[in-house]
Amino acid sequence: MTVGSQVKGCYSSIKSIEAGLGILAHKTQDAESRQAFVNVEQIISQIKNDLQKQVIELSKQEPQYK
Amino acid sequence: MPEWINVIVRSLTLIVFLFFLVKWLGTKQLSQLNIFETISGIVLGGIAAIHTMDPTTNFGYAIIAMAIWFIVPFGVEKISLKSKAFRDFTEGKSTVFIQDGKIMEDNLKKEGYSTDELLEKLRDNNVYLASDVEFAVLEPSGTLSVLPKRENRPLTAKDLGIKLAPTKEPQTVVMDGKVLLEPLANLSLNTNWLETELDKMNISIENVFLGQVDSDGQLTVDLYDDKIAVAEPVEKPLILATMKKCQADLELFSLSTENSESKEMYERNSKKLQHAIDSITPYLK
Structure with missing residues (x-):
């Protein structure tokens, strides 16, 4: 497994977490819980953006594994 | 009119009358009634009993007597809701038995409690050592309320500094295999959602005895067939x-x-x- 594919795997896990938190934030009846889910979802979204850049960067560096 | 018909008519009338009087007097539990309410309850029952059994008595008198025994306690209750002083007079005050960990012997004597009875009341509250108690008070209803010392109180999440997520009351959405629409709507969910969740668990709605949704929207079910294992929510x-x-x-x-x-x-x-x-x-x- 190349570094590129490892980072890609992590990137997709992060995306799945973001979506899961989004679902929970919609489903919960409690305002405080909803706020907590939304806050963490935002943090995850920032991480996701960083990782996305990294994935693109790595795919440039490792074109042979594309 | 034969007497037995008279008895039947009287009984039915009094049952209906008594039913409404008791309903209007309020839905306190028997142990929460003060002396006055207890006595008026007994007297109401007594009047009803005498006049159903004995056809020779004047039935009008029964109604008058019951009305009075109803109006006075009813009035007393309404006034005591408004006035604190009146309430203290009719319902009695609470008496402090233990303060700052020290037993108030004078108050015990005043209420006619022996040391054994105090210990018994403490044991009712799961306290076996009187020195474990910070504060104890005898309520007008005769129960003893006990505040144990800080170190003898059960440990809570607050003591441990653990943060817990708040939860709202769960809603029951399936009962005896039938979907309850109103609780589902309260959670802004619909039957489609329920069917999808049940499909995920691989069970049909007919097999569900009880289904509840917690405030985070997680469905937990109990099935008729107890041999089938239900998956725990994993989300x-x-x-x-x-x-x-x-x-x-x-x-x-x-x-x-x-x-x-x-x-x-x-x-x-x-x-x-x-x-x-x-x-x-x-x-x-």
Whole structure:
């Protein structure tokens, strides 16, 4: 497994977490819980953006594994 | 008119009359009634009993007597709701038995309680050592309320400084295999959602004896067939586990890369994610 594919795997896990938190934030009846889910979802979204850049960067560096 | 018909008519009338009087007097539990309410309850019953059994008595008198025995306690209750002084007079005051961990012998004597009775009341509250008690008060209803000393109180999440996610009341959405629409609507969910969730668990709605949804929208069910194992909800633990895995991955990447810019980025995000995990853990348990 190349570094590129490892980072890609992590990137997709992060995306799945973001979506899961989004679902929970919609489903919960409690305002405080909803706020907590939304806050963490935002943090995850920032991480996701960083990782996305990294994935693109790595795919440039490792074109042979594309 | 034969006497037995008279008895039947009287009985039925009094049952209806008594039913409404008791209803209007309020739905306190028997042990919460004060002396006055207890006595008036007994007298109402007594009047009703005498006049159903004895056809020779004047039935009008029965109604008058019962009305008076109803109006006076009813009035007393209404006034005592308004006035504190009147309430203290009719319902009695509470008496402090133990204050600052010391037994008030004079108050015990005043209420006619022996030491044995005090110990018995404490044992009712699961206290076996009188010195464990900070404060105890005898309520007008005759029960003893006990506040144990701080170190003898049960440990709570607050004492331990653990943060817990708030929860609302769960809603029952399936009962005896039938969907209850109103609770579902309260959670802004519909039957389609319920069917999807049940499909995920691989069970049909007819087999569900009881289904409840907690405030986070997780469905838990009990089936008619107790041999079938029901899957526990995994959504939230799964998210938490994935977050932890990603955090570990990021740390690993930051250790293995030699590019200082990437290293810094991985480290920063790993810390961010750790912070996110710490703050969300109580909600995902």
